[in-house]
Amino acid sequence: MKVIVASSLGFCYGVKRAIKIAENAYTAGDRTVTLGPIIHNPQMVRRLAERGVGYVDNLEDIDSGTIIIRSHGVGPTCYNRADEKKLKIIDATCPFVLRAQQEAHRLVTAGKRVIIFGEKNHPEVRSIAEWALGQALVAESPEDLRNLPRMDDVSIVSQTTFSQETFRQMLAIVSEKATRVDVHKTICNATAERQAAVKLLADEVDVMIVVGGKNSGNTRRLAEISAQSGKMTYHIETASELQISWFRSDMKVGVTAGASTPDWIIEEVLEVMEDMNKMLEEMEMSEFHKGSVVEGTVVEVTDDEAQVSFGYKTEAVLPAREYSFPAPKSMKDVLAVGDSIKAQITNAVKEDGTIYISKIKLDRLADWDIAEEALEKDEPVVCEGIEAIKAGLLVQIKSLRGFIPLSQGDLRFVRSLSFLVGTQFEAKVLEVNRGQNRLVLSRKAVLEEHRDEEMEHMKVAFENQEVLTGVVKKIMPYGAFVDVNGIEGLLHISDVAWNKIDKVEDVLAQDEEVQVKIKSFDEEKQRISFSRKDTMQDPWLEDIKNHEVDDVVVGKVVKLMDFGAIVELEDGLTGLLHISEMTKERNRKASDILQLSDTVEVRIIGINPARKRISFSLVSVEAPAEDAETENE
Numbered sequence: 001m002k003v004i005v006a007s008s009l010g011f012c013y014g015v016k017r018a019i020k021i022a023e024n025a026y027t028a029g030d031r032t033v034t035l036g037p038i039i040h041n042p043q044m045v046r047r048l049a050e051r052g053v054g055y056v057d058n059l060e061d062i063d064s065g066t067i068i069i070r071s072h073g074v075g076p077t078c079y080n081r082a083d084e085k086k087l088k089i090i091d092a093t094c095p096f097v098l099r100a101q102q103e104a105h106r107l108v109t110a111g112k113r114v115i116i117f118g119e120k121n122h123p124e125v126r127s128i129a130e131w132a133l134g135q136a137l138v139a140e141s142p143e144d145l146r147n148l149p150r151m152d153d154v155s156i157v158s159q160t161t162f163s164q165e166t167f168r169q170m171l172a173i174v175s176e177k178a179t180r181v182d183v184h185k186t187i188c189n190a191t192a193e194r195q196a197a198v199k200l201l202a203d204e205v206d207v208m209i210v211v212g213g214k215n216s217g218n219t220r221r222l223a224e225i226s227a228q229s230g231k232m233t234y235h236i237e238t239a240s241e242l243q244i245s246w247f248r249s250d251m252k253v254g255v256t257a258g259a260s261t262p263d264w265i266i267e268e269v270l271e272v273m274e275d276m277n278k279m280l281e282e283m284e285m286s287e288f289h290k291g292s293v294v295e296g297t298v299v300e301v302t303d304d305e306a307q308v309s310f311g312y313k314t315e316a317v318l319p320a321r322e323y324s325f326p327a328p329k330s331m332k333d334v335l336a337v338g339d340s341i342k343a344q345i346t347n348a349v350k351e352d353g354t355i356y357i358s359k360i361k362l363d364r365l366a367d368w369d370i371a372e373e374a375l376e377k378d379e380p381v382v383c384e385g386i387e388a389i390k391a392g393l394l395v396q397i398k399s400l401r402g403f404i405p406l407s408q409g410d411l412r413f414v415r416s417l418s419f420l421v422g423t424q425f426e427a428k429v430l431e432v433n434r435g436q437n438r439l440v441l442s443r444k445a446v447l448e449e450h451r452d453e454e455m456e457h458m459k460v461a462f463e464n465q466e467v468l469t470g471v472v473k474k475i476m477p478y479g480a481f482v483d484v485n486g487i488e489g490l491l492h493i494s495d496v497a498w499n500k501i502d503k504v505e506d507v508l509a510q511d512e513e514v515q516v517k518i519k520s521f522d523e524e525k526q527r528i529s530f531s532r533k534d535t536m537q538d539p540w541l542e543d544i545k546n547h548e549v550d551d552v553v554v555g556k557v558v559k560l561m562d563f564g565a566i567v568e569l570e571d572g573l574t575g576l577l578h579i580s581e582m583t584k585e586r587n588r589k590a591s592d593i594l595q596l597s598d599t600v601e602v603r604i605i606g607i608n609p610a611r612k613r614i615s616f617s618l619v620s621v622e623a624p625a626e627d628a629e630t631e632n633e
């Protein structure tokens, strides 16, 4: 096992300085405490307490003595209160934090609009916000900035340990909203250097160990950066948490530590890893060692486990959870005395210790073969969604765990893949690395393939004007999105029915099955539009059969134009009565002769079935109904 230490790790300048100040602060007979733990590292806090410097969470917990302000700094209220209580103040605020506090104060008192980029509940950020007299906006993620109004000038101050990447994303948002952005780069180099170093190192190694307090923000961020590179990352506080099962002798292992991790803890971790490396090498030299595959005979079975004899002086134990995934309810259901079984040794083989074996780990080897073959042949595998995380979806493929990045989860952009949790689906393998336990998949690749095939079917259906069955997926004011075999297309409101409809919901419901024809097919843009009315008989063609040219019919004027009028017959058919068919006089308008709602007797002079047009000639006009009523009275 090769251990590589990050080029930049451990205590930063500000923390080293604060600890030195605290270590030298104790005076016999005087109570000396830090305000809050000196750093986010319990071991260091304990060590300081042993030297007589404890800590209080609140100024009200101390009435006399000395208070040490830690590197995160505090706001003006705290200094004032300590003065009131006549406490001696030793200020170990990191000079870089002090600069951020002073910048925020100077900008706000100069009347500037200030935004502080940082974790709202971090003590350092709270102190900067207080020095900004409570007038600065504190934003910790791009989401906090989405609703910012348009601004002329804005000044940015940052938490010293803020993520460079998040800073860049947030600055881009503010730059879009403000005419002028004045950036005060108060991110400390120590943080940036450690983040850059862990990123580089994680790319080079198989496993990363991040050492530091579990409550230390900067250590957690290092662990996050390492995990984002896809490498197995273990965040530990001390060497006692290291486990030999995390390593193999042929691995490269990276080690880094947060800015609040003392050197002695890092050294202990490195020493223990060195010992583990020696053990791994020794184990792998003997015939039976952790990881070797053995073949044996079942000699005893209980509900929970089986005893397997495999040619060693003691039998090995095969627990039910190591038999298969999910584990059998009872091992008696799957194994009997005398059965042969192949499995892998999972722990270090020691003289007097129990040997544990796992069939599932061996199955995993076979499952890795399947995953590799699927990648090689570009074939899909069946997965089950296990857990949606910010970056994508964790999936189970046989006995393996895999990962689908957010961008590979669907054909369209989605914010989360949680809708796939608990469902089974196919995905293509994008990357397999059994050494690094890395299996990356794409559901999108399968959907794209399916879409391409379906688009071919759609093309044929379009050419043949086939009637297809789809499902209404979404109703919009302008139409409905209909899914036909996984391909979505728009059914425009004007294509829903032959008659005019006001709302799509009057005719269709969500998830309703619907018959459609493809109205337009754009192969290049992969865009389809559907028509429902084209699957139905056009009522015009039926109704027109009741009429012939030269028939004299009665209708009503429903629209007037300069050049003529639209007349609607009793069966709902409409046609044009041109001005030239109303009068022989020139320069007359239809409104000179007819009024809206007039009842007219007209002769059909033309029927054009292809254009669905009827033309009329005026025979006589009758006044609107209300005139007629007046006459009757």
Ligand code: SF4
Residues within 6 Å of the ligand: 012, 013, 014, 015, 071, 094, 095, 096, 097, 160, 161, 188, 189, 190, 191, 259
């Ligand atoms: S990380 Fe930077 S700003 Fe924070 S205490 Fe260390 S040196 Fe100071």
